Amino acid sequence: MATRRTTTRVEVPLPDRNNPPTTNSTRPAHPTASQTTTTHPSLPTPLEALFLTIYPLTLLLGSLASHLSPATRSATYNPTTQAYDPSTAPSYFARKSNLFNVYFVKIGWFWISLAWACFVLGHGSLKSHGQGLLGRRRVQAGVRYVVVTCVWIAVTQWFFGAPIIDRSFRWTGGRCQALEIEREEGGFLVEGEVEKAFTHAACKAVGGRWAGGHDISGHVFLLILGSAVLWLELLPAVLKMEGLREARRVRMGDGSLRSAAFEARRGGGGGDDEGAAELGWATKLALGVAGLSWWMLLMTAAYFHTWFEKFTGLLVAFAAVYAVYFLPRGLPAWRRVVGMPGV
Structure with missing residues (x-):
């Protein structure tokens, strides 16, 4: 009586040409910093933050x-000079x-x-x-x-x-505003020089005040x-x-x-x-x-x-x-x- 042989079919997956498998020889021995952290380099570390x-x-x-502070609330603050009255x-x-x-x-x-x-x-x-x-x-x-x-x-x-x-x-x-819009000079009333002051220092030098802006x-x-x-x-x-x-x-x-x-x-x-x-x-x-x-x-x-x-x-x-x-x-x-x- 003849014995009928049966075979088992095994399918072996072929490697993807576009994504070859990673072998031990190609795997990096040590992970780089980019693999161990996702922190952006230009951001501070937690301790720096x-x-x-x-x-x-x-x-x-x-x-x-x-x-x-009660003392601060009761003191007089001048927003023009950005300072408190020295006496209070x-x-x-x-x-x-x-x-x-x-x-x-x-x-x-x-x-x-x-x-x-x-x-x-x-x-x-x-x-x-x-x-x-x-x-x-x-x-x-x-x-x-x-x-x-x-x-x-x-x-x-x-x-x-x-x-x-x-x-x-x-x-x-903002602009330089005159504390006194006009001043007398040489017998004539002339307009002050505050409009020509384009810096805080120049405005203060001509007797004006820096007001109106941030x-x-x-x-x-x-x-x-x-x-x-x-x-x-x-x-x-x-x-x-x-x-x-x-x-x-x-x-x-x-x-x-x-x-x-x-x-x-x-x-x-x-x-x-x-x-x-x-x-x-x-x-x-x-x-x-x-x-x-x-x-x-x-x-x-x-x-x-x-x-x-x-x-x-x-x-x-x-x-x-x-x-x-x-x-x-x-x-x-x-x-x-x-x-x-x-x-």
């Missing part, structure tokens, strides 16, 4: 303290003549520049092996300082004529910009915290994302980190200037300007900080110019 949140919270705290000022810091306002805030960029220069030239983390005093890190820190200083000049001092603050004031309907708070802009520059320069160098150093992501020329630590190694090793976390006199000076800037920001928030004026000062300062300290992480060409602190 927490740090930046201090500024709007300071403005909010100062405004709330002003509204809740609720605090020493509510007087424009206070020493901290006259000798620190009024010349604030001098103190910011002095603290920045002492830190950059004196801190060990900015040294570069074999490159002398002006190594790559210090040169790029200098470029960042020049860019930020140009922004400060354009906003508060000069921008092809009137600074941006004064231009925005006039764009929003006044971006120059104090808020200066204090936030200056202190943020110092914090963002020194924290990655002094505090060896992952959230301020390696957690930062940078976009490479090929589009891949890498850690800031990889960028530092690629740039040549990143200087002398031995003892970098120690607080020398230069670091203490920078911390002192940044801390005093924060305190005067709180006083400004409590006693001067409207909430919207302070808010726009915050926005302008944040825009400058973002362009110099966060945007370069996602733009390799821009990063090659300004670099990154601690890299």
Whole structure:
């Protein structure tokens, strides 16, 4: 009797020519930064975002303290001069003549520049092996300082004529108004020179008052910009915290994302980190200037300007900080110019 044989048909799937299978030989041994995180490189790390949140919270705290304080509510505030009557000022810091306002805030960029220069030239983390005093890190820190200083000049001092603050004031309907419309000169009544004043300083010089427009708070802009520059320069160098150093992501020329630590190694090793976390006199000076800037920001928030004026000062300062300290992480060409602190 013959035995009938049966066969089992097995179908083997053919590989897709358009999507070949990944073999162990082609799988990367270690995931890249772009595979382990979805954070955009030009966004702050969670720790940096927490740090930046201090500024709007300071403005909010100062405004709330002003509204809740009985002494502030009973004081006489002149919106034209943006100041309290000295005789009824609720605090020493509510007087424009206070020493901290006259000798620190009024010349604030001098103190910011002095603290920045002492830190950059004196801190060990900015040294570069074999490159002398002006190594790559210090040169790029200098470029960042020049860019930020140009922004400060354009906003508060000069921008092809009137600074941006004064231009925005006039764009929003403001102008120099005469306290006395006419004055007598040479036996004739002549019109005052207030209409020719296109800046706040010029208006004040001819005896007019700056009124009718939106006044971006120059104090808020200066204090936030200056202190943020110092914090963002020194924290990655002094505090060896992952959230301020390696957690930062940078976009490479090929589009891949890498850690800031990889960028530092690629740039040549990143200087002398031995003892970098120690607080020398230069670091203490920078911390002192940044801390005093924060305190005067709180006083400004409590006693001067409207909430919207302070808010726009915050926005302008944040825009400058973002362009110099966060945007370069996602733009390799821009990063090659300004670099990154601690890299």
